[in-house]
Amino acid sequence: xxANDIAIIGAGMxxxxxxxxxxxxYGVAAAREALADAGIPWQDITFVSxxxxxxxxxxGYVAGATIAQALGWQGAEVNTSYAACASGSQALAAARTKxxxxxxxxxxxxxxxxxxxxxxxxxxGYRPEDPDWVRFYLGITNPTYFALYARRxxxxxxxxxxxxxxxxxxxxxxxxxxxxxxYTKTFTADDVANSAMVADPLRLMDICATSDGGAALIVAxxxxxxxxxxxxxxxxxxxSTVTPTFASGTVEMPDIATDSAAAAGxxxxxxxxxxxxxxxxxxxxxxxxxxxxEVYDLSTALELDWxxxxxxxxxxxxxxxxxxGDTAVGGKIPVNAxxxxxxxxxxxxxQALAQVxxxxxxxxxxxxxxQVQGANVGITANQGLFGHGSxxxxxx
Amino acid sequence: MATDSAARSPxxxxxxxxxxxxxxxxxxxxxxxxxxxxxxxxGYCRNPHCDSTEFSEVKxxxxxxxxxxxxxxxxxxxxxxxxxxxxxxxxxxxxxEREQMVVLGQVVAxxxxxxxxxxxxxxxxxxxxxxxxxxxxxxxxWQPEARA
Numbered sequence: 001x002x003a004n005d006i007a008i009i010g011a012g013m014x015x016x017x018x019x020x021x022x023x024x025x026y027g028v029a030a031a032r033e034a035l036a037d038a039g040i041p042w043q044d045i046t047f048v049s050x051x052x053x054x055x056x057x058x059x060g061y062v063a064g065a066t067i068a069q070a071l072g073w074q075g076a077e078v079n080t081s082y083a084a085c086a087s088g089s090q091a092l093a094a095a096r097t098k099x100x101x102x103x104x105x106x107x108x109x110x111x112x113x114x115x116x117x118x119x120x121x122x123x124x125g126y127r128p129e130d131p132d133w134v135r136f137y138l139g140i141t142n143p144t145y146f147a148l149y150a151r152r153x154x155x156x157x158x159x160x161x162x163x164x165x166x167x168x169x170x171x172x173x174x175x176x177x178x179x180x181x182x183y184t185k186t187f188t189a190d191d192v193a194n195s196a197m198v199a200d201p202l203r204l205m206d207i208c209a210t211s212d213g214g215a216a217l218i219v220a221x222x223x224x225x226x227x228x229x230x231x232x233x234x235x236x237x238x239x240s241t242v243t244p245t246f247a248s249g250t251v252e253m254p255d256i257a258t259d260s261a262a263a264a265g266x267x268x269x270x271x272x273x274x275x276x277x278x279x280x281x282x283x284x285x286x287x288x289x290x291x292x293x294e295v296y297d298l299s300t301a302l303e304l305d306w307x308x309x310x311x312x313x314x315x316x317x318x319x320x321x322x323x324x325g326d327t328a329v330g331g332k333i334p335v336n337a338x339x340x341x342x343x344x345x346x347x348x349x350x351q352a353l354a355q356v357x358x359x360x361x362x363x364x365x366x367x368x369x370x371q372v373q374g375a376n377v378g379i380t381a382n383q384g385l386f387g388h389g390s391x392x393x394x395x396x
Numbered sequence: 397m398a399t400d401s402a403a404r405s406p407x408x409x410x411x412x413x414x415x416x417x418x419x420x421x422x423x424x425x426x427x428x429x430x431x432x433x434x435x436x437x438x439g440y441c442r443n444p445h446c447d448s449t450e451f452s453e454v455k456x457x458x459x460x461x462x463x464x465x466x467x468x469x470x471x472x473x474x475x476x477x478x479x480x481x482x483x484x485x486x487x488x489x490x491x492x493e494r495e496q497m498v499v500l501g502q503v504v505a506x507x508x509x510x511x512x513x514x515x516x517x518x519x520x521x522x523x524x525x526x527x528x529x530x531x532x533x534x535x536x537x538w539q540p541e542a543r544a
Binding site for chain 2: 121122124125128133134135136137138139140141143144147148149150151152155156196197198199200201202245246247249250251256257258259260261262263264265266268
């Protein structure tokens with residue numbers, strides 16, 4: 001037990017879907033469920049920390065204040081965090097800091113978004129100073145990057161398209177048991193193989209969709225949790241929101257080139273693998289202590305990258321774990337027991353919190369048919385634009 | 397469609413030489429630590445150990461090795477200008493040894509992913525990105541290095 005832990009006393013999440021309603025509606029629904037789960041009134045919340053909505057990768061609407069107003073102004077302090085895919089984790093980190101500093105006993109952390117209509121595309125005009133504009137002008141879309149990473153795995157480690165399809169089959173099977181998932185249909189390897197090629201080697205069913213959804217947590221000081229009889233609630237043991245260290249050797253959205261590692265003393269690094277290091281250090285545990293992981297499977301192949309980046313196995317070994325069934329619920333180290341982005345789709349500011357919601361339910365033993373037996377320590381991981389990424393460790 | 401060579405112009409100004417035989421991407425190199433950047437950087441160096449404000453324009457290596465590759469099977473959204481009908485194209489990520497960096501680009505038609513293999517030597521060429529009433533817009537692309 002660390003003096004730097006905070007308790008997760010409530011979790012709430014809407015079903016993911018595509019309804020086009022105002023994001024605040026999803027945020028309010030998730031927040032109310034989390035408050036009911038915690039068993040405390042909204043009026044007791046003294047800090048509201050929201051993940052900004054994301055529009056084409058950039059900050060969209062002011063979420064914290066909008067959702068606080070929608071729940072009814074009650075005088076709480078409020079924050080909005082933008083950190084691309086890590087926005088939810090950064091909002092959680094803001095609440096943790098406030099609680100550990102003694103400035104707040106109990107906080108609402110919330111993220112919600114609605115998918116904008118039409119293609120994700122940059123503003124029009126001739127704007128070569130904007131890397132996002134440049135890459136779209138060249139015809140380089142998000143799946144391009146996922147596919148480059150996937151092909152690299154195939155060349156380096158001998159992964160196959162059948163392996164990637166097996167990730168989808170695994171996640172769809174468990175996600176079909178999740179009432180909050182958007183997609184609850186199960187798929188076979190043939191279904192994946194028969195879906196349209198988008199960016200070779202990735203097919204339509206290898207790539208996640210964008211969705212509407214909301215997720216919320218009620219987090220509190222350990223003293224507050226004990227006071228309301230929730231001293232044994234799962235705890236946030238670590239949050240990492242580190243940037244890469246120069247030079248990042250993996251080409252990332254929206255760039256068309258990597259950093260250069262030509263200067264003396266500079267080495268090319270893999271950012272994804274740096275993100276969990278601080279989390280492990282902060283929690284005082286190692287990969288061998290992890291019972292389950294929720295990772296950002298923007299593509300099926302990326303789930304395999306994450307398994308290695310979290311050091312749950314050696315580089316190149318993730319597909320072996322997959323083939324052995326080790327990453328399925330019932331296996332040695334279940335990954336994406338929620339069904340992952342494959343079954344949810346991305347609702348960016350909600351997603352990092354949704355991962356923590358899943359760990360919370362798993363650690364409380366309330367995940368029903370998705371339950372990972374003996375789940376005591378879980379880790380999340382995600383990465384997005386502009387050097388933002390995060391990893392959260394939850395334990396009990 | 398304009399075919400007059402006088403009507404050719406760069407799709408992005410100042411990012412590459414218009415030398416048809418040996419084109420180069422134009423990047424920057426930090427005068428102090430030697431860090432390269434593409435597109436060119438000025439004002440500050442991204443190397444955390446370097447506080448330089450002086451940079452020189454450099455021609456980047458026009459040969460490298462294929463780090464990875466893919467293709468675009470669906471028509472990308474604007475500002476991409478698609479031919480009608482849309483024709484899928486391959487995309488390469490090429491590692492430059494001297495610069496220790498990876499640069500993306502389209503692969504020249506009619507090459508497809510079947511013509512590519514991770515680790516193969518690649519070279520930079522100029523090709524048409526799209527055409528408009530004012531002529532052809534020229535961009536850099538990658539292709540497997542010409543074999544002698």
